[in-house]
Amino acid sequence: MTRICILGGGFGGLYTALNLARLPWAVMPEIILVDKSDRFLFTPFLYELVTSELQEWEVAPSFAELLADTGIQFVQGLVTNIDFEAKQVEVNIGQRSFLEYDRLVLAIGGETPMNFVDGASEYAIPFRNLQDFHRLNSKLELLEASNRDKIRVCIAGGGSSGVELACKIADRLKDRGRVRLVDRNLKILGNSTDANRQIAELALSQRGVWTDLNTRVSQITDSEVTLDYADGSDTLPVDIVLWTVGSTFSKMLQNLTLEHSRQGAIATDLTLQVKGYADIFAIGDLAGCLDSDGQPLPATAQVAFQQSQYCAWNIWASLNQKPLVNFSYIPLGEFISLGIDGATASIFGKFSIDGFPAHVMRRFAYLLRMPTLQHQWKIGTHWVTKPLVELFRKSV
Ligand SMILES: Cc1cc2nc3c(=O)[nH]c(=O)nc-3n(C[C@H](O)[C@H](O)[C@H](O)COP(=O)(O)OP(=O)(O)OC[C@H]3O[C@@H](n4cnc5c(N)ncnc54)[C@H](O)[C@@H]3O)c2cc1C
Numbered sequence: 001m002t003r004i005c006i007l008g009g010g011f012g013g014l015y016t017a018l019n020l021a022r023l024p025w026a027v028m029p030e031i032i033l034v035d036k037s038d039r040f041l042f043t044p045f046l047y048e049l050v051t052s053e054l055q056e057w058e059v060a061p062s063f064a065e066l067l068a069d070t071g072i073q074f075v076q077g078l079v080t081n082i083d084f085e086a087k088q089v090e091v092n093i094g095q096r097s098f099l100e101y102d103r104l105v106l107a108i109g110g111e112t113p114m115n116f117v118d119g120a121s122e123y124a125i126p127f128r129n130l131q132d133f134h135r136l137n138s139k140l141e142l143l144e145a146s147n148r149d150k151i152r153v154c155i156a157g158g159g160s161s162g163v164e165l166a167c168k169i170a171d172r173l174k175d176r177g178r179v180r181l182v183d184r185n186l187k188i189l190g191n192s193t194d195a196n197r198q199i200a201e202l203a204l205s206q207r208g209v210w211t212d213l214n215t216r217v218s219q220i221t222d223s224e225v226t227l228d229y230a231d232g233s234d235t236l237p238v239d240i241v242l243w244t245v246g247s248t249f250s251k252m253l254q255n256l257t258l259e260h261s262r263q264g265a266i267a268t269d270l271t272l273q274v275k276g277y278a279d280i281f282a283i284g285d286l287a288g289c290l291d292s293d294g295q296p297l298p299a300t301a302q303v304a305f306q307q308s309q310y311c312a313w314n315i316w317a318s319l320n321q322k323p324l325v326n327f328s329y330i331p332l333g334e335f336i337s338l339g340i341d342g343a344t345a346s347i348f349g350k351f352s353i354d355g356f357p358a359h360v361m362r363r364f365a366y367l368l369r370m371p372t373l374q375h376q377w378k379i380g381t382h383w384v385t386k387p388l389v390e391l392f393r394k395s396v
Pocket of ligand 1: 007008009010011012013034035036037039040041043044045046047077078079080107108109110127128129161250252283284285286299300301302303304335
């Protein structure tokens with residue numbers, strides 16, 4: 001039986017698997033999804049865990065639940081190597097095991113580089129997955145339970161991750177928080193629209209978040225952070241440093257004998273096939289796919305999600321002797337959460353909306369992006385009934 005192996009169950013991999021299972025197969029191939037985690041993570045909602053606006057079951061449903069009744073097999077394990085000659089993937093599932101494939105999808109995403117400055121790997125916390133959230137949350141809980149007057153948090157990176165984290169942490173800590181956002185550029189949110197940036201700047205200042213621009217974090221210890229300004233440097237006491245700067249790839253990926261582009265990403269054709277390998281596709285953050293102007297695509301869920309549809313179709317086409325189609329990215333806009341119940345949205349980069357309406361719009365748009373109808377229904381009914389249950393509780 002034809003076997004399709006999909007490595008990585010994130011926005012690229014999981015959605016490719018689900019799209020593949022829905023296509024009209026004469027004989028359904030074996031679809032195997034491999035991930036080191038037992039749960040999918042809807043990353044745009046990871047910030048909502050910090051403020052307890054959402055719970056883990058909403059943001060990170062298990063693969064077992066998502067893949068029930070789909071015919072897709074799930075293997076929990078760490079991909080450690082790929083042999084392109086033997087068409088075989090090596091997976092550590094507690095022991096070494098091997099999966100053979102007819103078609104392969106590479107979708108294991110990126111990693112946060114923690115080696116930019118001294119002390120980052122030891123003392124700073126990245127914010128990319130559930131483990132990172134748990135690390136941050138345990139530290140915050142300890143500090144909140146202490147008799148400390150102020151809790152000092154420094155966030156490196158004024159991109160959307162840094163800005164969203166700063167607002168959520170400021171809302172969680174309220175008067176006890178001393179939140180500082182540091183970026184080496186002259187403005188935050190370098191890739192966003194001016195409208196989104198201005199609304200975010202206002203949200204940060206309303207929460208008393210200190211923003212240090214044109215500033216570099218140069219050293220981190222267990223209790224201090226050193227900042228290099230244009231005209232000098234300063235070492236400040238700190239309780240938590242969060243690192244949101246940059247993206248890199250796992251050693252395993254970097255070692256593969258494939259053509260790499262854009263800071264180590266895997267070079268693909270417009271059909272999303274890895275250059276030189278018609279049977280291997282690469283999508284999401286790890287893929288060095290270019291847009292119609294020859295520019296690298298951003299590493300976003302939006303890109304990975306759209307690629308998953310083309311990837312599934314092209315795998316189906318390649319197995320059914322049909323022509324493959326070129327991937328074409330349509331930027332739909334951007335949502336940035338700004339504290340509890342707040343957000344800003346730009347639609348097609350043209351219209352902007354902010355505050356509570358943007359928050360509701362963001363929630364609804366992301367609900368529709370949840371991987372399965374069952375999970376959408378489960379969350380949707382929870383969101384509708386939750387305020388009613390709370391109202392009922394208060395009234396009795
Ligand atoms: C906190 C946060 C918020 C974000 N918010 C947004 C947003 O609002 N909008 C947006 O468009 N984008 C957002 N992004 C970016 C978005 O999450 C990524 O661009 C997107 O997830 C990329 O999809 P992917 O499939 O390439 O990788 P991922 O979704 O990261 O999935 C990779 C999967 O591979 C697995 N994996 C990794 N290595 C291995 C291995 N060796 N073996 C087995 N499994 C492995 C991981 O467990 C993971 O499940 C956000 C990212 C973060 C971290």
